[in-house]
Amino acid sequence: MARFHPLPVAAVERLTDDSVALTFAVPPALRAEYRHAAGQHLALRRSVDGTEVRRTYSICSPAPAPTDAEGPRRLTVGVRLxxxxxxxxxxxxxxxxxHELEVMTPAGRFTLEPAPGLYAAVVGGSGITPVLSIVTTLLTREPEARFCLLRSDRTSASTMFLEEVADLKDRFPERFQLVTVLSREEQQAGLPSGRLDEERLAALLPALLPVERVAGWFLCGPFGLVQGAERALRALGVARTRIHEEIFHVDAGTAAAPTRPTPAHSTVTARLDGRGGAWAVQDGESLLEAVLRNRPDAPYACKGGVCGTCRAFLVSGEVRMDRNFALEPEETEAGYVLACQSHPATEQVELDFDR
Incomplete structure (x- = not known):
């Protein structure tokens, strides 16, 4: 189960005018709990005027090697204003x-286990953060791997982790291909400025690399960019199973389902950290909200259907999800739901957060 622990801030690095990198020191007793796969994220929480606020930020530091039994000594996340x-x-x-911050143990399935082959990513803005961890971990651990990174930013001054990505290009010149597109600034060399929309990506990607040979595509950033990139790849014949997505922010109302009343006398039964319970679901309440009223330790971060921290297995009953920007189609087909977006469609619903 995901848990919060207080971690001291070991470094604060200003990346751009509107972004910073926060590095946390992980004490020896907690390092095993903070082992993470490249691409996972951390949830941070604080209290504002008596209200708990949680936000998720991707880990940009490389994942610890399997031979590192102790776990990470430090964890770095990127935060954009x-x-x-x-x-x-x-x-x-x-x-x-x-300063000490409450930091949840790592979560997320936007990950890549290092293996030989060609991989690629299309990222926008702060979408570079998990991909930086993925690329660094992959190229460092797997000598037979290659990676093509297509990143989009407004201007060079607004580009997060500019030096870190350039360092990767210097370290792995034969195995790391970097292509940068600026939407509001002309470059002296490289691609013309402008947005990376579906039409442009459909023409650009086959010119950059053999699309059919890419073992895994990683799309991360604003909703519009990720959706456009997915449509472009699908039109180019890429199987959905080779496309992995993570969206950092979705405007309220985007692809939202209309709210419908909860069946009368609905009950959610939930298993969490080895213990179960059954509780009434109030009208209009999500299953996560019903569980949280009785089990404050239930896992969640964004409550917006984006991070996937509240993923649970639907054991029985039926639910409707308002939005889903976190689960892959294979996960929903296997029976997983986002508790924060799920409402009961039957009087009895059973969830398992431990599976």
Whole structure:
């Protein structure tokens, strides 16, 4: 089960005018709990005027090697300022070395286990953060692997982890291909400026690499970019099973299902951390909200159907999900749901958070 622990901030690095990298020191007793796969994320929480605020940020530091039995000594995440953001504003303006933050143990399935082959990513803005961990881990551990990174940013000054990505190009010049597109700034060399939409990607990707030979595609960033990239790849004949997506933010109402009343007297039975319970679901309430009223330790981070932290297996009953931007089709077909977006469609629903 995911758990929160207080971790000290070991470093705060300003990346751009509106983003920082936060590095946490992991004490020896907790390092095994913070072992992570490349591409996973951390949830951070704080209290604002008596209300708990949680936000998820991808780990950009490489994953510990299997031979490292101890686990990571440090973990780094990238944080970009969001207008009016309760946590990102705090991160950029107040967090300093020595502060302690409540940090959840790693979660997420936007991951890549190092293996030989050609891999590629299309990322936008802060979507570079998990992919930086994926690329670094892959190229460091697997000498027979290659990676093509197509990244989109507004300007060079707004590009997160610019030096870190350049360092990868210097370290692995034969195995790492980097292509940068700036939407609001002309480059002296490289591709013309402009947005990476579906039409442009459909023409660009086959010119950059043999699309049919890519073992795994990793799409990360704004909703529009990720959806456009997926449509372009599917039109190019790429199987859905080779496309992996992570969306950092979805506008309220995007692809949202209409709210429908909960059946009268609905009950959710949930198994969590080895213990079970059954509780009434109030009208309009999500299954996660019903569980949280009775089990505050239930896992969640964004409550927006994006991070996947609240994933649970639907043991019995039926639910409807308002939104799903976190689970792969194979996961939903196997019976997994997002508790934060699920509402009971039958009077009895049973979830297993441990499976």
């Amino acid at each position: 969001v207008d009016g953001g309760a946590f990102s504003t705090y991160a950029l303006k107040e967090i300093a070395v020595g």
